[in-house]
Amino acid sequence: MNELTAILESIPVDPLTGSIAVPIYQTSTYRQEAPGVNKGFDYTRTNNPTRKILENVIAALEGGKNGLAFASGLAAIDCVVKLLETGDEVLAVDDIYGGAFRLFTTVYNKFGITIKFVDTTDPENVRKAITPKTKLIWLESPTNPLLKVSDIKKITDIAKKHNILVCVDNTFATPIFQKPLKLGADIVLHSATKYLGGHTDVLAGLLVTDSDELGEKLKYIQNATGGVLAPFDSWLIIRSIETLKIRVEQHAANAQKVAEFLETRPEIKKLYYPGLKSHPNYEVAKKQQKLPGSIVSFSLKEDTEESAIKFVTSTKIFKLAESLGGAKSLLCHPATMTHKSIPRERRLLGGVSDSLIRLSVGLEDAEDQIKDLEQALNALNNSAPVNKSVPLEIYV
Ligand SMILES: *Cc1c(COP(=O)(O)O)cnc(C)c1O
Numbered sequence: 267m268n269e270l271t272a273i274l275e276s277i278p279v280d281p282l283t284g285s286i287a288v289p290i291y292q293t294s295t296y297r298q299e300a301p302g303v304n305k306g307f308d309y310t311r312t313n314n315p316t317r318k319i320l321e322n323v324i325a326a327l328e329g330g331k332n333g334l335a336f337a338s339g340l341a342a343i344d345c346v347v348k349l350l351e352t353g354d355e356v357l358a359v360d361d362i363y364g365g366a367f368r369l370f371t372t373v374y375n376k377f378g379i380t381i382k383f384v385d386t387t388d389p390e391n392v393r394k395a396i397t398p399k400t401k402l403i404w405l406e407s408p409t410n411p412l413l414k415v416s417d418i419k420k421i422t423d424i425a426k427k428h429n430i431l432v433c434v435d436n437t438f439a440t441p442i443f444q445k446p447l448k449l450g451a452d453i454v455l456h457s458a459t460k461y462l463g464g465h466t467d468v469l470a471g472l473l474v475t476d477s478d479e480l481g482e483k484l485k486y487i488q489n490a491t492g493g494v495l496a497p498f499d500s501w502l503i504i505r506s507i508e509t510l511k512i513r514v515e516q517h518a519a520n521a522q523k524v525a526e527f528l529e530t531r532p533e534i535k536k537l538y539y540p541g542l543k544s545h546p547n548y549e550v551a552k553k554q555q556k557l558p559g560s561i562v563s564f565s566l567k568e569d570t571e572e573s574a575i576k577f578v579t580s581t582k583i584f585k586l587a588e589s590l591g592g593a594k595s596l597l598c599h600p601a602t603m604t605h606k607s608i609p610r611e612r613r614l615l616g617g618v619s620d621s622l623i624r625l626s627v628g629l630e631d632a633e634d635q636i637k638d639l640e641q642a643l644n645a646l647n648n649s650a651p652v653n654k655s656v657p658l659e660i661y662v
Contacts, residue, residue, distance in 0.1 A: 269511060270511045273511060274508060276323050276326045277508065278319065289315070291310075291314055292498065293310060295309055311489060317494065317495055317497060317500040319504060320495070320507075321333035323504060324458075324462075324507075328447055329445050329447050329476070330447045330474040331475070332474065332475050332476075333473065333474045334472065334473045335500055336495055337469065338493070339437065339457025339471040340369060341493030342471030343369060343455065344493065345488055345493070346402075346455065347369070347402075348491065350374075354380075354399060355380045355400050356380070356401070356404055357381075357382050357392060357400050358403075359385075359405050359409055359414070359416060362409070363406060363409075363457075364605055366404070366435070387414050387550075389424060393424050396424070401430060403425050405418060405446075407444070407554075408439065410438065410604075411600050411604070411605075413539060414547060415540050415547035415550050415554075416547075418446055418451060422449060423450065426450065431452045432450070432451045432452050433451065435457075437455070437457045438460075438559050440456075440461045440510065442510060443518070443558075444555045444556070449554060452476075452480060453473055453474070455472070455473055456473075458470035458472050460589065461513070461517070462591075463503055463591070464592060465506060465592055466591075466596075468502045469499070470495050470502075470503050515557065516629055517628065519632070520628070520629070520635060521560035521625075522558070523632040523635075523636065524562055524627050524635055525542055527640075528562065529544070531643055534567065535567045535621070536564060536565045537563075539561075540559070560626065560627040561590060561625065562624075565621045568621065570620055571620045574621040575602070576645065577643070578598070580645040581597060583628075583634055583638040584642075590624075591626060593629045595626060595635055596628070598624050601622060
């Protein structure tokens with residue numbers, strides 16, 4: 267069956283009423299016929315019919331058996347970390363998502379779970395960094411914001427020899443472009459806040475595993491700690507998954523055009539997009555992803571915060587905001603936004619320069635997106651002052 271047909275067919279018609287849209291079971295609890303005798307649902311933290319459908323849909327989409335839905339991507343990450351014990355060590359991709367960096371280094375460090383960062387684009391670095399304490403390898407591919415691509419299959423092969431779990435944050439690629447379980451990963455994770463939600467209106471996190479043992483452990487932690495996704499938010503993600511494939515394919519087609527345009531501009535110092543031959547991981551990306559995705563990052567020749575701020579305040583279609591993956595194009599300046607809490611020296615060492623700008627290429631017409639970026643690049647050459655913030659009156 268064609269993948270889009272399979273996705274639509276995986277979302278069931280309601281057997282009770284025939285409702286084509288999935289019903290929202292907005293309930294916290296369920297009537298029991300006798301103590302412990304129920305229809306598979308007793309309390310919504312443990313199980314909810316709307317959430318269950320989402321969990322089944324994402325499991326099918328990732329080619330796994332067990333799916334779990336959480337209140338945010340970070341709640342899903344937190345659930346995976348809770349598989350570990352004091353003394354365990356995590357090996358993680360160096361360009362890790364900022365929120366995951368914070369969780370590992372400030373919250374879990376004090377419980378004796380340590381984390382080591384390596385450049386996972388070379389699997390040899392992973393092999394060399396493994397110690398008897400290593401229990402989890404944490405990958406993101408492509409990464410945020412530098413679009414580093416790691417060879418998932420090569421790394422999971424190494425991990426299997428040492429009995430180490432591999433979790434892949436698949437947020438940027440989406441299950442349409444990349445299926446980490448098929449490449450040997452044990453757990454795949456999504457911030458469904460991004461492409462799966464797709465409309466910048468909901469926070470959600472998802473986990474999928476193909477192992478029943480891991481699935482049970484994660485489900486136990488999910489229920490024990492309670493960071494579950496609400497029924498309405500589960501419904502929003504299910505609805506968005508119906509259009510996921512056509513959305514991300516259009517996003518990627520636009521991003522390719524935008525990246526090719528940026529490549530021609532003299533104001534750009536470095537351009538990061540795995541769909542360009544100049545990207546150092548172009549071949550790996552081509553091998554393991556169907557399409558390169560729709561995040562494009564770049565730094566400016568004039569590599570200063572000031573010129574980046576000038577650029578990000580000059581665009582109109584690309585709106586200045588954190589987050590990504592929605593229908594509307596967004597852009598952000600990591601140095602003063604997502605990566606603000608990281609000391610400058612460490613940030614620069616990691617490759618996030620003062621002028622780095624990250625684009626989330628949306629679904630507007632690519633020609634309009636390019637015109638918007640073009641006028642913002644042109645604006646770098648005039649000397650108009652940078653906008654000052656004006657608080658909205660109702661909030662002051
Ligand atoms: C946004 C994001 C997260 C965190 O997800 P939230 O839903 O914001 O908690 C994790 N990983 C990546 C790659 C992300 O972009």
